[in-house]
Amino acid sequence: MSYSRIRLPSLHQKVMSAAQAAELIENNMTVGMSGFTRAGEAKAVPKALVDRAKLTPIKIDLITGASLGNDLDKQLTEAGVLARRMPFQVDNTLRKAINAGQVMFVDQHLSETVEQMRNKQLKRPDIAVIEAVAITEDGHIVPTTSVGNSASFAIFAEKVIVEINTSVSEALEGLHDIYIPTYRPTRTPVPLTKVDDRIGTTAIAIDPSKIAAIVFNDTSDSPSNVTEPDIDTQAIANHLIQFFEQEVKAGRLEKNLAPLQAGIGSIANAVLTGLMHSDFEDLIMYSEVLQDSTFELIDAGKMKFASGSSITLSPKFNEKVFSDIEKYKDKLVLRPQEISNHPELVRRLGIIGINTALEFDIYGNVNSTHVCGTKMMNGIGGSGDFARNAHLAIFVTKSIAKNGAISSIVPMVSHVDHNEHDVDILVTEQGLADLRGLAPRERAKVIIQYCVHPDFQAPLLSYFERACERGGHTPHILREALQWHINLEENGHMLADQAQAKTA
């Protein structure tokens, strides 16, 4: 045990086992835990809670930054601990419980959770469990690989459990920049005007007397599960790079583009990786999660600064980055997700937001979350925080899924997370649709022409043309609008004739 990481000696007496600390969590409590995109989550206490629940059932409302690693959501779900979960998740077991109506999932814009707590519109955590690399001389908490909602959770909670992760280098101290917006009605502007501005403190400032327990863990974050770029994601990246080149030429982007944001996952990661082979220099990022691609670009001298709320890496990059974090420290900052995703800052900085769509429709409405309008995948995450106010709101996806049974472009999306007003650019491996300044009938033409897989182009064009004959600003045939999804549910293919062909 590294008591030296607890630099306020009076807190040494608060060290206990995870099982003892977990006893502080009572039935029906609201618990705020660290963790964002599988980085920096508390690891020992939730595990101890699972063990305890196997003996004595307990239910809690669990609020985090975003997704947790180390299968914690899976284990908590299987142990029946979760009554309510917000604001994001990516776990397959939890997803099933959500879709079965067993766990109440509140899917939120990631910048809004602690704002709603601050205004007492969401219940504040009774207790917070925060992973840290150290506790300072003042009793303040130095986070690990994510900030997420940890700072506000610790501030709002009556009791705080700190998990010191001894597997994470103490050299991370100084990486974080904790800024908390002031209360209304006297709130002042967030004083950030450049991606590398530091506007807060390097640790979470709380009254140390609130620290009710300190637990040690030595478990690593789960490695990132992004897949390598493939031919389709490479094509998406190429379309985007060509587009950026045109924008620079037209004087609509600087030569180093604008602050980049890229959503979690393989496609967004591949798009950023694609910039390795572009002519753009001095790139900057203002994003929520920093993945492998960020460090590839930094290592290659292509990116000069990256601001995020978490770092989520593959084993290879994890070793490289965290064994030599000092090398990166002047090029990185981790902020609360309220600040990394803040609408005020997204608009001010003029971000290029690149996020993944589950599907979009011929008019440019995007579904990021619900399969066939009903089943939750992960959650909207930060995509809405960025897309609404971005300089460029870009959504990317492969044009087909499930070996061509599914077209990612449909007549009408089965669920809307981002509507026509908030979507500028759509990209698939087929091409790029620039929707800026276009009316719906114009948008449909460029989307069908540039983004749709050839197998689905004729039926989509037919739908659009027949809908236009019936009239309307956004022409639809309601009897057919969701038929592709119905076909998929009932026959396993979006096109009725294909489904029949398969069956025959």
Add this chain to the structure above:
Amino acid sequence: MSYSRIRLPSLHQKVMSAAQAAELIENNMTVGMSGFTRAGEAKAVPKALVDRAKLTPIKIDLITGASLGNDLDKQLTEAGVLARRMPFQVDNTLRKAINAGQVMFVDQHLSETVEQMRNKQLKRPDIAVIEAVAITEDGHIVPTTSVGNSASFAIFAEKVIVEINTSVSEALEGLHDIYIPTYRPTRTPVPLTKVDDRIGTTAIAIDPSKIAAIVFNDTSDSPSNVTEPDIDTQAIANHLIQFFEQEVKAGRLEKNLAPLQAGIGSIANAVLTGLMHSDFEDLIMYSEVLQDSTFELIDAGKMKFASGSSITLSPKFNEKVFSDIEKYKDKLVLRPQEISNHPELVRRLGIIGINTALEFDIYGNVNSTHVCGTKMMNGIGGSGDFARNAHLAIFVTKSIAKNGAISSIVPMVSHVDHNEHDVDILVTEQGLADLRGLAPRERAKVIIQYCVHPDFQAPLLSYFERACERGGHTPHILREALQWHINLEENGHMLADQAQAKTA
């Protein structure tokens, strides 16, 4: 003619007839005109353009603040002048042309139009036509009853036509506060922290050599067409007031509430009027349009300050307010719509946004624009600017329409302008649903219980329960999800059995 209103004498030579000024507008030009919620639109030049188009066809792209009065959109449509129109309209003739695909309408968040021009993502106006009460000694333009997008249009356009409206009192000078955000990447925070802050200038500062023509008009703004509160809107207001009282009691709102925003139209106006009979004092507004209700509240001593982008009044209030504007000047400010609706400010100030829904669904997704998913009504206007970042995003509507043939609450909305993530409170005359912190299945229960008209409650509950049996985070039965809209289109009633009953 009042040359005294042109205080820079060198500009006197630019005075000409509206017909002469209209000659400056060429075929295929992009024209930026003043006008927001039927207030402060240029009146003589567009009329002259209509007259000219009757002889020689001309097409333009017309961009305004929001809707125009004096039937200008009607006349411009009938004369075939409009190729493209943005970002909002409320005219019946134009609406028909939009829905027939004859005019390309770009429906935008009202804070975004000039931002997109600033970044060259939307074509900047070739020429601007701006109504004014005066031109200053410096050649700067003092707007009339709205600011809208006028300032940025005048700044971006190569040529500016000023229409001096002699029917509007020169005493309006000093009412306006013109602030223009700086360019990225060096943009600074918008320095407004209180609704009554003045952060800009009282006139639109442009190089006077850009003023290519000055025209006089003496035509009044069209009167507001809001209807008097009725028993249903009064009930909506009562539900909201009771809710606000509970919020104050719970410590979630101050005693004077929070800055109020209310959308254009009869229902939102009635809700504000309802506050006359509440115990709330010292109310403040940070809204886009200031309607009769604002001045009722000011006159009654209930409201101490109102910030807007336009003033749109009934004949009675128009006479009262503008004949004695000095009385109101220290309680009012008119700002560019980019600032009245700015996401940065909406979030900072913590606004209570009250906007009208066309329909909403059992999960709280709101359709503000499209009848049966297809036909445009007016446009999203500022509702998205406010709802996304408001302290409370409230949507109001009557629970039924067309004598009960239409339920405003449906299984699935036919078009989404505001999704589940952005909707806190829904109110009909039946009651109020508080959706904060609820998962979709929980939202459905409170919406069906509190907002739905009794005639539609059982069928909605049946849909919801049958959908839940099939599972999903947001349970739907895709084969039935849009059936109510299909019934309405085909049989004139949302419920199939009712439609048959009617036919039989």
